Amino acid sequence: MKQITIIAITFLMTLGQVYGQKSKKVNSKKMNTTETVEHYTFQLGDKVTRQKVSFKNRYGITISADLYLPKNTETKTFSALAISGPxxxxxxxxxxLYANQMAERGFIALAFDPSYTGESSGxxxxxxxxxxxxxxxxxAVDFLGLQKNVDRTKIGIIGICGFGGMALNATAIDKRIxxxxxxxxxxxxxxxxKGYNDVVTLEQRMKTLEQLGQQRWKDAENGTPAPSSNNLPEKLQxxxxxxxxxxxxxxKTPRGFHPRSINSNGSWTATNPLSFMNMPLLAYIKEISPRPxxxxxGENAHSRYFSEDIxxxxxxxxELMIIPNAVHVDLxxxxxxxxxxxxxxFFKQHLK
Structure with missing residues (x-):
């Protein structure tokens, strides 16, 4: 059972299969009111508009995003949310989907592709x-704070799945959130x-680091990073x-498939775990306070313990909210x- 768990952990860390996709280049810093016709896994709300936007992060990477606005925003300022993940x-x-839902509830909401993925550059x-x-x-907070219809003193963020940890880390350091x-x-x-439920031993960790080091030499020799070989299966056995x-x-089903999603149709690089192996995200979690x-x-989510431990x-x-009977991907x-x-x-109470 332990071996199955360890294999599953490795699988989780490097989901996807090699696809060799190229990202679209995004140059505009200003809002573009034209909308590209493409695939979304949800329907845009009747009370919401969506605009393609882009902005650069501190490392010069262009972030591609969709800005969701409640209709009739011309003469009003709004609280705003930046959202990313899974x-x-x-x-x-x-x-x-989250941004659409929150815009329907009266927020300006920005959903963005992280660096090196989707339509973002890198x-x-x-x-x-x-x-x-x-x-x-x-x-994303930089961008939102420059919009005339956003009150920059009322900006929050939502992180889904692995970007939940990034969101907490960002909040700890960025007092504008x-x-x-x-x-x-x-x-x-x-x-x-440490692996799922912290089961990875020191010996296993050292072995993984040795393998990652060897892979770096292979990548350097080949001039390009190799994709991970641990892929989400096309069909379940x-x-x-x-x-x-x-x-x-x-x-992998019409429910959530998207051709630019790494987990739908791609692969993390084989050395992707390196920067995560010795840089704990949440060392300064207490510094989020006094912000909420x-x-x-989900009650039945395999990931539940992360939220409980934090x-x-x-x-x-x-506040910790456990959703009855829900599994990880239900959310x-x-x-x-x-x-x-x-x-x-929550956000109407605290972004005021």
């Missing part, structure tokens, strides 16, 4: 970084360095861990399960 997803999936592709992805949230919420939270530095089946049922934190997790060590004000897109009314109440 880990390996794009803005046309869960984060866009080479090579399909990389993640606890530092750079934390910066992506702050860059006035409130933070996470759903189906993952601390990616913890899971990559029936013997996969339950959470792998759940991911498949979202990313809302952690939301709740134990975080300072007040904080990606099931609008009757994700507590959007709670998110609305």
């Amino acid at each position: 880990f390996g997803a794009v803005k046309e999936q869960s984060s866009g 080479e090579p592709r399909n990389l993640a970084s606890p530092d750079i992805n934390t910066e992506d949230f702050s860059a 006035k409130a933070v919420a996470t759903t189906s939270l993952y601390d990616m530095t913890r899971v990559m360095s 029936g013997n996969e861990p339950q959470f792998v089946a759940e991911y498949h049922n979202y990313y 934190m809302l952690l939301i997790a 709740y134990k060590v975080a300072s007040e004000p904080k 990606y897109d099931k609008v009757d399960v994700v507590p959007f009314d709670k998110l609305e109440t």
